Structures are given as C-alpha cells and as structure tokens.
Amino acid sequence: MFIGKIAWITGASSGIGEALVKEFVKRGGTVIASSNDMPGLERVKAACGDKSSMVHCVPFDLSDTSVISDVVDLQVKERGRLDFLFNIGGISQRARIDETPIWLDRKIFEINYFGTISLTKAVLPHMVRQQSGHILATSSISGRFGFPLRSAYSASKQALHGFFETLYLENKKNNIRSSMIIPGRVRTSISIHALNAEGKEHGKLDDGQKKGITPEKAAEIILKGMLRNKREILVGKEELLILHIRRYFPWLFFRIADKIKST
Template sequence: MDFDGKNIWITGASSGIGKAVALEFSKHETSLILSARNEKVLNEVAEICRKNGSKVQVVPFDLSDEKSVAEAAQKVLSQKIKIDGLYQFGGISQRSFVSETPLDVDRKVFEVNFFGTIALTKEILPWMIQNGGGQLAVTSSIVGKFGFPYRSAYSASKHALHGFFESLRAENANSNIRVTVIIPGRIKTNISVNALAKTGEPHGKMDEGQNNGKSAEWTACKIYRALKKEKKEIVVGGTEILMVYIRRFIPRLYYYMASRVKPL
C-alpha cells in the first residue's frame, strides 16, 4: 500500500503505540484523522504531525460509549472523504486474578477493547466497501494468542478481536478490504499503569517487563513497514514474542511456563 496522499484514521492516538504510529505516518505525506478521549493531548500530537508535513483533523471520542463512537464516525463520514486506512490502537488492560475480579470490570474491558472497536469498524466498513476498499488494522496482544495470568478479561477481549476480524476478512475477500491484526509484546507504554485493578481503578504501576520493553517509536516503525506490505499479522516486540510460537508448536512447554508465572 502506498500511503502518500492517503486518508488514515488512527484511534488511541494520544499516547503509546497509537501516538507513535501517528507521528510515523505524519512523515509520509498522509492526511490523518486522530482520535482518543483526551482532546487536549490529541491537539498536541496533531500539531507535531502538522509540522512533519501532514494534514490533520482531531476527532475525539470515548470507546466505551457507543453513542460517542457513532457521532465521531458520522462526523468523519459526513465529509465524504475516502478512508483508506482505519488503524485502531485504543484499549485498556487489566491486572487482577479471575477469582477476585467483579464481572463489571470484565465488562468494562470488553466494552472498550472489543465492542468499542467493532462499533467503529461497523460504522466505517460499508463506506470503505462502497469506495472501493481499504485497510483495517486492529491492535491485539501476544496474550490475544494465549491465556496469561492476571490478564483474563484483557486476554479474552483480544482473543475476541482475532475471531471477529478474521471473519470480517473472509467475508470481504472480494471487496478489497485488507485486514491486519497487530500483536505487540512488551512495549514501553503506560498500558500497565492505566490497567484496571480488581477494584476497577487504575493499577497505577509500571510492570517491570513493560518498563524494559521495546520503545513505542521502534514499534511504530515496524508497524508502518508491515502495514505498507499489508501483512495479515504483525507480531512485534522482544524475546517475549517467542511465547506465541511456543504456544503454537510446543504447547506442553507453554502450559508449564504459564502456570509458573509470578504476576507482576
């Protein structure tokens, strides 16, 4: 895919991988739509992108609010522009045991990671098809490939995204809809700090593994190149991504290792 002059919508663009991807794309003569909840921070990111040479508009919305998602989609669609790429990075993680986590926390994780993501996709997909196709990218995680202690709802929500978007890809094989699932490992962002604890409040701590992870900027470069090649999956991170292949090819070893993980 040639990104020059293309209209790219990036969600979760106020921080972490989403912000880094927005900044990376802004170097390549793209027209960007940036979304997240925090409009003030989005405007700061947008200003950097404009200095890099991109046209940018800011469309804030809340992934956990279906009405907010729909209003943002209609604001963009009302402009009658072709959306060449919708890349979704917004989401929330979790740090709590299954036995201690109230159902409302599980629901909140799913509302943001799964339902918010597919709600925006369902708004944009018909327009993409009508306009000759486009590229969808959604952010999963290596724990979207296997279960992992202390992340039950987060892992489950990412598993759900795989099933949804693989189905979407198969259904639209003849409509020029290309689907990429991004599978990050430990990337140094605030995802663990903002993760939900069993109380539903932010975990408030940077995981040691997260702190030692790859930078968001390094990750964004890898993602940009892989999206350009229209890869169906992008597994990106450090040595921890080996767990994806251990789970696939040596499941017995995966079960042994997973059961001995010390949370945090």
C-alpha cells in the first residue's frame, strides 16, 4: 500500500512512533526515523527484520530547532521526495502550575510545539514543490482542555491545533493534506518520561496509561484515519468520551476533572 512512499516519523524510538515505523515498512514504505536516541532508533530498525533496510535513522533533538532545516534539506536531497510527515515526538508533564518554573514551560513548548512546527516548516516547501504530501501532528485529549499537572503540556498541544488548522487551510490548494492525531490513552512510556517540577523524569507508568490501547493498535488507527484523509484521528477507547462531554456538557467535564488528584 505504501510501496515507493517515503514517511518521516519523529518519536520513532519508542511507543506510538516506533509502532508506526514497523507498520509503515511492513506495508512496503520507506521511513526516515527520528528521535534524540540513536541506540533506540537502531533497535527499532533492527526489529523491522527483513525490512530494516527501509528504515533510515536520523537522530536530532526536537528542542534544537537550529539544525532542523539542514537535516531536512539533506534528507530530501538524498531521498528525492517526501510523502508523509508524522510529527509524533513529544514529552509530557506531571507538575502543578505553582511548582513549574518558566524554563520548564519553555522546554515543553520547545519540544512539543516549536520542534514540531520547525520540522513542518522545513518540510512544507518540498511538499509544495511536489504539489503533494500529508502532514500529521500529535495532540492529545488534553490538547482539547486543561488538565491537572499538565499545564504546559496541554497548552503546547492546544497551540498545535491553531497551527495545523491554518496549515490545512493555507495548503489545500497545494494538494497538501493535514491531520491531527488525538490520542486518549496508549500504553507507552509517555508518563514515565513526563517531566516533574525539577525537570526530571516522573518515572512511573500511570494507572490510566496501563489501561490504554497498545501502540500497535494506535498505529493501525492512525494509518487508517490518514488514508481516509480524516482531519482529526481519535485514538483510544472509552476515555475519548471526555471530548464530547467537554464540548456538549462543559459543567459535567469540570465536575469530573475536579476529582483528579493534583497534589
């Protein structure tokens, strides 16, 4: 299905991004796999078995936007084109507003927002030249509302909605598609790597996370939604109901969210 197609996938060393790499190459495509963790990327490449030659590991730090356009230009020169950009890489948070220093808010924004839009801005001119492409970004259900202990995370994900809706509206004429991935709970390391008030790893797999769908199932839902050209791809199970509650019964949402432990 993806034979001859090239996808750039960030967050490729773990969780949802890793599962997407494996599924994309299984279906015949080529992947540029990125994260900040070269050994992790090499592990994912090796796990692709007889398809591992279809995976090209390109590590970079999403928070270092100064390198991104050179990295993109080099890859496009080498591969000739780029069909899909999956912006999956990101980091979460477990700290109250009153204990989160501003440098930590900025760090989360650098990775989740500025890193993602820098890569997108670097890729966009190549897709405009091709007059084709599909760019996906990853929000969260908490990119649709505020949530205790995730002020900067929620805000960084909400910012992505404004950017990517604009990208869609401006580039429909260039035949460039855009989708927002909105995961609920997926069983990955996201809560383990989430940053606490000191900027250190939270280090725990949260109970909610344990109940989530597998990353493999998430990858399947994302690719299906993308092929149907969905503007928003909801990824999860019953927890996604909260999106409808927030929209149609905001008073009920606040009653539920009020019960979340925030100390």
